[in-house]
Amino acid sequence: MKKNVLLSIVVLLALALAACAPAAAEGPAAAEGDTIKVANLSPLTGPVPTFGESTKNGFMMAVEEWNANGGILGKQIEPIVEDSQCTADPAVNAANKVIDQDGVHYIVGEVCSSASIPVSEVAQEKGVLMISPTSTNADVTLNLDGTTKDMVFRACFIDPFQGLVMAKFASDQGYTKAFVMSDQGNDYVRGLAEVFSEKFVEYGGEIVGSENYTGTDTDFSAILTKVADSGAEVLYLPDYYNVINLVAAQAKQLGITAVMMGADGWDSSDLDIAAADGGYYSNHYSPDDTRDVVVDWVSKYTEKYGATPDALATLAYDATNLLFAAIEKAGVDDAAAVATAMESLSYDAVSGTVTFDEQHNPIKSAVVLQVKDGAIQFVASVAP
Structure with a gap:
């Protein structure tokens, strides 16, 4: 009987201590574990x-x-x-x-x-x-x-700065006519295309054509024919490397002379260096930085x-x-x-x-890189 009484007292004390203890923190801010x-x-x-x-x-x-x-x-x-x-x-x-x-x-x-x-x-x-x-x-x-x-x-x-960098770079190179291609279903591509177009015009250039495509397209010959007919000196294509590879190769086959320009989506070990040769893109750093x-x-x-x-x-x-x-x-x-x-x-x-x-x-800052002679070369650094 004494053992039962003692056990009851221990249990009651344990419950009382638990009731007085602070509640555990809840939600993602709480630290847990080691x-x-x-x-x-x-x-x-x-x-x-x-x-x-x-x-x-x-x-x-x-x-x-x-x-x-x-x-x-x-x-x-x-x-x-x-x-x-x-x-x-x-x-x-x-x-x-x-x-x-x-x-x-x-x-x-x-x-x-x-x-x-x-x-x-x-x-x-x-x-x-x-x-x-x-x-x-x-x-x-x-x-x-x-x-x-x-x-x-x-x-x-962000895209507004990246689009501004390439619009200014194209203008500084003396180019006055640009054609813009974009995937309107891709927030990244659409945003860059819009900013480049706006800023290129502000710098005195002319957008001589713009065309949309979808992320699943593989044949760009119809758009590229319009690029050739437009007299564009620059083809701005701010998409990812998988799209760049297709467009750049087809542009070369069609004899497109407009200089391709783009954004950091070009940056990949799988970029087709031969197809994109001569192109420029904005990026976040250069491994050649000292x-x-x-x-x-x-x-x-x-x-x-x-x-x-x-x-x-x-x-x-x-x-x-x-x-x-x-x-x-x-x-x-x-x-x-x-x-x-x-x-x-x-x-x-x-x-x-x-x-x-x-x-x-x-x-x-941002950097501008060029695909040239089988390599990616540093061209310029642009501060905000």
């Missing part, structure tokens, strides 16, 4: 798998380096990589999976603007911090009313992967480092606190010293 989980959403399959592979490589290199140096806040970083396919629905599914099932508070990704925009809405709604390495469409970080999504950032410059941070990055990436890092790998590395530096600055594994810390962050990244404007876009 690791900090960070997800990377990359298109490892789909139309642009080289983008995904490069992005994953850059992300993993940053994770490995921070873990080798003790991690963040005394915890190791636990990477979770999901295939998001550069497409809206698979990307949203991947985002929901890493948040709801894996308990992730931070996302590095997606790569393509058409996927990052819907993912950003998920991240914003669920209080998860997202930083896209390469999505340049302005809407990634903006709400429909034009206000800034407080949980969403990017490591790359800054110590660039030289070190190119050296260690090449040693690990046997190839020179492209802009996708570089920006993924930068985005991941920016995130980790913000977590360290915040001093707590709390997504909202880290977002606040990131807003005032200044970081010497591979692609330049990064600070953020009020719309969470990085303030840094």
Whole structure:
């Protein structure tokens, strides 16, 4: 009987202590376990798998380096990589999976603007911090009313700046007539085409023709015939490398003399160098940059992967480092606190010293590269 009484007293005391204990924190801001989980959403399959592979490589290199140096806040970083396919629905599914099932508070990704925009809405709604390495469409970080999504950032410059850079470059080269091709179903392509067209006219040029195509088209001969007939000196095509390869090869076959120009979507190890020869595109960095941070990055990436890092790998590395530096600055594994810390962050990244404007876009320079003599060559650097 005494044993039963004593047992009852112990149970009552335990219940009382439990009732007085503070409730566990809820939601994505709460720190859990012995690791900090960070997800990377990359298109490892789909139309642009080289983008995904490069992005994953850059992300993993940053994770490995921070873990080798003790991690963040005394915890190791636990990477979770999901295939998001550069497409809206698979990307949203991947985002929901890493948040709801894996308990992730931070996302590095997606790569393509058409996927990052819907993912950003998920991240914003669920209080998860997202930083896209390469999505340049302005809407990634903006709400429909034009206000800034407080949980969403990017490591790359935006389309208006990229379109302005190439419009100014084309004008500076003495070109006065441009033809613009664009996929109106792709937010990235459409945004760049619109800005280039507007700025090229402002610089005194003329848009002598514009044509739309779809992301599944493979025969561009009808459009290219119009390009030839228009007398265009420049053919602006700001799409991804898989489309560039098709258009550039067909343009060569048809004897098109207009100089092709584009954007960072050209940057891939699978770009058809022979077909795109003579073309120019805007990009986020050049491996020929002599800054110590660039030289070190190119050296260690090449040693690990046997190839020179492209802009996708570089920006993924930068985005991941920016995130980790913000977590360290915040001093707590709390997504909202880290977002606040990131807003005032200044970081010497591979692609330049990064600070953020009020719309969470990085303030840094762009470069213009040329496909020439079987290689990609640095041409110019353009500051904002």
